[in-house]
Amino acid sequence: MVSRVIPVNAFDLVLFGATGDLARRKILPGLFHRYEVGQMPEEARIIGSARTELSTEAFRADVRQAIEEFTPETPTRAAVLERFLLKLDYVAVDARGDAGWQALAAMLRPDVVRAFYLSVGPSLFAGIARQLDCHGMATPEARIVVEKPFGRDLETARALNAGLRACFEEHQIYRIDHYLGKETVQNLMALRFANSLFEPLWNATHIDHVQITVAESLGIEGREAYYDQSGAMRDMVQNHLVQLLCLTAMEPPSKFTPNAVRDEKVKVIEALDPVPPGDIARGQYRADKGGDGYLDHVGDAQSRTESFIALKVHVANWRWAGVPFYLRTGKRLRARVSEIVVQFRDPPHSIFPNVGPIHGNKLIIRLQPDEGITLRTTIKDPGPGGFRLAEVPLDMSFAEALGGDVRPQDAYERLVMDVIRGDQTLFMRGDEAEAAWAWVDPIIAEWEKNRDRPYPYDQGSSGPEEALMLLHRDGRRWRQIGG
Ligand code: NAP
Secondary structure (H helix, E strand, O other): OOOOOOOOOOOEEEOOOOOOOHHHHHHHHHHHHHOOOOOOOOEEEEEEOOOOOOOOHHHHHHHHHHHHHHHHOOOHHHHHHHHHHHHHHEEEOEEEEEOHHHHHHHOOOOOOOOEEEEEOOOHHHHHHHHHHHHHOOOOOEEEEEOOOOOOHHHHHHHHHHHHHHOOHHHEEEEEEEEEHHHHHHHHHHHHHHHOOOOOHHHOOOOOOEEEEEEEOOOOOOOHHHHHHHHHHHHHHHHHHHHHHHHHOOOOOOOOHHHHHHHHHHHHHHEOOOOHHHEEEEEHHHHEOOEOOEEEEEEEOOOOOOOOEEEEEEEEEOOOOOEEEEEEEEEEEEEEOEEEEEEEEEEOOOOOOOOOOOOOOOEEEEEEEEOOOOEEEEEOOOOOOOOOOOEEEEEEHHHHHHHHOOOOEEEEEEHHHHHHHHHHOOEEEEEHHHHHHHEEEEHHHHHHHHOOOOOOOEOOOOOOOOHHHHHHOOOOOOOOOOOO
């Protein structure tokens, strides 16, 4: 199968925070790839911006270095890079000051798509939006893209929404959750709504439970101060895990349009039951022979911030009544894995004597590593010598399906191109972000009120024992991380 590349219209993309880590590691290499495959047209322009005074030549040299560092070398890379760099300009602005804005406004072309990507801290969002508006750059067709975190609670998320909406309409605002840009996440929608096989079974009658895991093997290196103010619930659950839960649990939208899809996601969030403390296991990785633990990393022996969390969640509606969704995410775990496991119920009756229990099918949707979907099925163990059963995977790896030489598209690449196309389907709407905080806030308030301490867990493990117990006491088991 060959993936088709449809070029987008000409654009001016202003990248605020263009010298920062995210821009250098993801956004600029992503744009380079889109140029390399012919999706970014020759007329497109990228205007980098940050406080630091840089000449355009110095900015291009920095981008060259970033692309050489963060993209794989190919025989054509050097030549394409030379042409790509010519699309880049730079203008220094301070989001908190007045200098530089007029120069930026003068660089923008009136007749091409205009997008502003705010790869800067959220405290700068409203100020940048205001300056763009004051200097006539926030035209009705312009788009503004903002990075996570989108607030740290409902109140701050509302303030961010108000700051953006004072200058831009909701249909112009693109709140990035890069998990939604992953191929598999969109395939989850295709799997459910473009096949007649799964959707009739996608309910409490046939599904026993769902597990959503986002496990990281790394710790909080380089983000200690931010992370300790945030923790796994705010940093990962409120956005990425809730989004994955929504796409798994939502009703079929009547059509595949941004608002129809997002309306259904909001309904899922609004149907989430409050989570009692007994259905939550929070953890903190402890020091081990190999090195320091969480408390050493943040330099605060009293920190009660969790680097791991597991929760049992219920979606209180007709489709999902009684079906638990187990969510877990954490740092310094045994592997880097993101997956959704849909566990179907066991067959109601076994006709096979002496084969032991027959387990329900499992649908495993892997986001990383190696994006793909696996359906675990039970077959007869091949060969003579009695009738035995074996569980085997029906596997579809996208890398294979698309041909070995097709490089999977990074989430940022897709999302930036969606911004240029004006497609908001894979971006969070303001009410969605607020609804997720409205569910998360009371859960956090409860453990903060009780001054609960997270359970320690070993680095390289699957999290604290209490997270395993969350399922064991329901007669279930987590799928092994990386297993
Ligand atoms: P970073 O490395 O600290 O870069 C921040 C960028 O913003 C720099 O280019 C900085 O350049 C510029 N900047 C800072 N203050 C400014 C001001 N007053 N006016 C104009 N520009 C200013 O941060 P980052 O890691 O790239 O993260 C950027 C945003 O993305 C943050 O909101 C972060 O939470 C989010 N994010 C990052 C990642 C990641 O992997 N890094 C992942 C998800 C989300 P100057 O100092 O020259 O101004």
